[in-house]
Amino acid sequence: MLKPLDQFSFLIRGFAGITWQMLVMWVIGGLLIWLAVKKDFEPALLLPMGFGAILVNLPYTGVLGDSGIVQWLYRTGIGASEAMPLLLFVGIGAMIDFGPLLSNPRMLLFGGAAQFGIFFTVLLAVLLGFPLRDAMSAGVIGAADGPTSILVSQTLKSSYTGAITVAAYSYMALVPIIQPFAIRLVTTRKERKIRMPYRPESVSKTTKILFPILVTMIAGLIAPDSIALVGFLMFGNLIRECGKLESLCKTAEGPLANLITIFLGITIAFQMQADKFVRLDTVLIMALGLVAFVFDTVGGVLFAKLLNLFLPADRKINPMVGAAGISAFPMSARVIQKMGLKEDNQNHLLMHATGANVAGQIGSVVAGGIILTIAKSLLH
Amino acid sequence: MLNWNLLAAYRGPAGPVSGENIGAALRLMGLGMLGIFIVMLLIYLVVYLLNKGTGRGNGKDDD
Numbered sequence: 395m396l397k398p399l400d401q402f403s404f405l406i407r408g409f410a411g412i413t414w415q416m417l418v419m420w421v422i423g424g425l426l427i428w429l430a431v432k433k434d435f436e437p438a439l440l441l442p443m444g445f446g447a448i449l450v451n452l453p454y455t456g457v458l459g460d461s462g463i464v465q466w467l468y469r470t471g472i473g474a475s476e477a478m479p480l481l482l483f484v485g486i487g488a489m490i491d492f493g494p495l496l497s498n499p500r501m502l503l504f505g506g507a508a509q510f511g512i513f514f515t516v517l518l519a520v521l522l523g524f525p526l527r528d529a530m531s532a533g534v535i536g537a538a539d540g541p542t543s544i545l546v547s548q549t550l551k552s553s554y555t556g557a558i559t560v561a562a563y564s565y566m567a568l569v570p571i572i573q574p575f576a577i578r579l580v581t582t583r584k585e586r587k588i589r590m591p592y593r594p595e596s597v598s599k600t601t602k603i604l605f606p607i608l609v610t611m612i613a614g615l616i617a618p619d620s621i622a623l624v625g626f627l628m629f630g631n632l633i634r635e636c637g638k639l640e641s642l643c644k645t646a647e648g649p650l651a652n653l654i655t656i657f658l659g660i661t662i663a664f665q666m667q668a669d670k671f672v673r674l675d676t677v678l679i680m681a682l683g684l685v686a687f688v689f690d691t692v693g694g695v696l697f698a699k700l701l702n703l704f705l706p707a708d709r710k711i712n713p714m715v716g717a718a719g720i721s722a723f724p725m726s727a728r729v730i731q732k733m734g735l736k737e738d739n740q741n742h743l744l745m746h747a748t749g750a751n752v753a754g755q756i757g758s759v760v761a762g763g764i765i766l767t768i769a770k771s772l773l774h
Numbered sequence: 775m776l777n778w779n780l781l782a783a784y785r786g787p788a789g790p791v792s793g794e795n796i797g798a799a800l801r802l803m804g805l806g807m808l809g810i811f812i813v814m815l816l817i818y819l820v821v822y823l824l825n826k827g828t829g830r831g832n833g834k835d836d837d
Binding site: 767 | 785787788803806812815818821825
């Protein structure tokens with residue numbers, strides 16, 4: 395015979411199952427929601443992730459386990475084929491206008507140089523004692539590209555996918571704080587005042603249509619593992635540029651991207667379960683992500699300074715434009731424009747920075763693919 | 775030839791440091807940056823040729 399109080403024990407079962415780690419995750423979830431709502435930091439992703447962090451960290455939660463919806467979404471949408479980040483890339487490709495880059499293709503070089511932080515961070519992570527696969531995954535936070543970070547860390551089977559995703563999206567939102575700090579570290583006021591007149595040259599429709607096809611082929615031939623990332627990004631762009639699929643383009647950049655975004659955040663929260671997330675390693679991963687962003691910026695700036703050594707005085711590049719070679723589009727370009735105007739209110743760098751910024755979008759997915767390709771031989 | 779085992783004598787906050795991993799990370803840095811620049815230079819070349827070949831600036835089939 396049950397005692398009267400025992401009959402009500404099911405009501406307090408949940409409370410009894412709360413651990414201090416869960417409380418930490420509730421606070422983190424609340425913080426992410428606060429950053430999204432109050433600070434407007436990547437709200438489309440941080441809000442679902444914050445809510446998801448609370449959802450998966452309730453005791454005996456029904457969203458996990460074999461019949462749990464979050465676990466199913468993760469297994470199907472990310473674990474099985476990385477479908478969610480890749481489908482999101484179709485939407486992103488449909489949103490991007492590569493015109494400023496095609497008009498001034500030398501900006502492509504910055505999209506390469508500003509990936510330096512990724513590789514520097516891999517080395518730093520290894521020196522901190524992380525296994526190589528986790529070090530590579532942490533480095534890819536520097537791709538400043540959420541879907542790429544998710545795909546690489548997932549493919550490499552890193553145990554820090556949750557922390558890496560949170561870091562990738564949070565730091566992207568913090569670009570207006572991180573980049574000015576890093577740029578000032580490695581530039582003088584005189585360099586930041588360099589003017590770059592913008593002489594736009596028209597780009598033919600044929601070029602705009604052939605560009606996504608040829609980029610896919612080049613990236614696919616050199617780094618086959620980048621083909622999913624590059625291919626889906628460029629497929630979205632081809633839909634945009636072909637001029638015949640306006641309705642599909644609108645669907646890709648609107649409803650498709652929105653639908654995936656709604657569920658991506660909450661699905662990623664699967665990796666934010668307290669027992670996996672509340673660890674010293676997670677803090678280290680977040681710190682490494684910050685290092686990656688700073689060194690990406692430094693890499694882009696220093697490369698521009700290097701090029702300036704060989705350029706005539708009237709064709710010098712404002713080194714800040716190099717920093718826009720990270721993939722955080724379009725925040726980084728806006729930051730550079732703002733910094734340029736702050737130093738000289740007639741110095742408009744936006745179009746140059748936008749060119750470097752979309753180059754960074756290509757550079758980051760190529761970097762992700764190259765890491766996956768090289769990882770095959772290193773992680774045998 | 776560097777002896778990575780000397781560097782690996784210490785233990786990092788996330789675990790033991792592997793000399794082999796340090797070498798692999800450096801190799802990744804070299805090959806990775808080289809690979810990215812090769813891809814970017816090839817794309818640069820392709821864009822340059824496309825702009826030349828499709829009548830850039832003549833407004834023929836511009837948007």
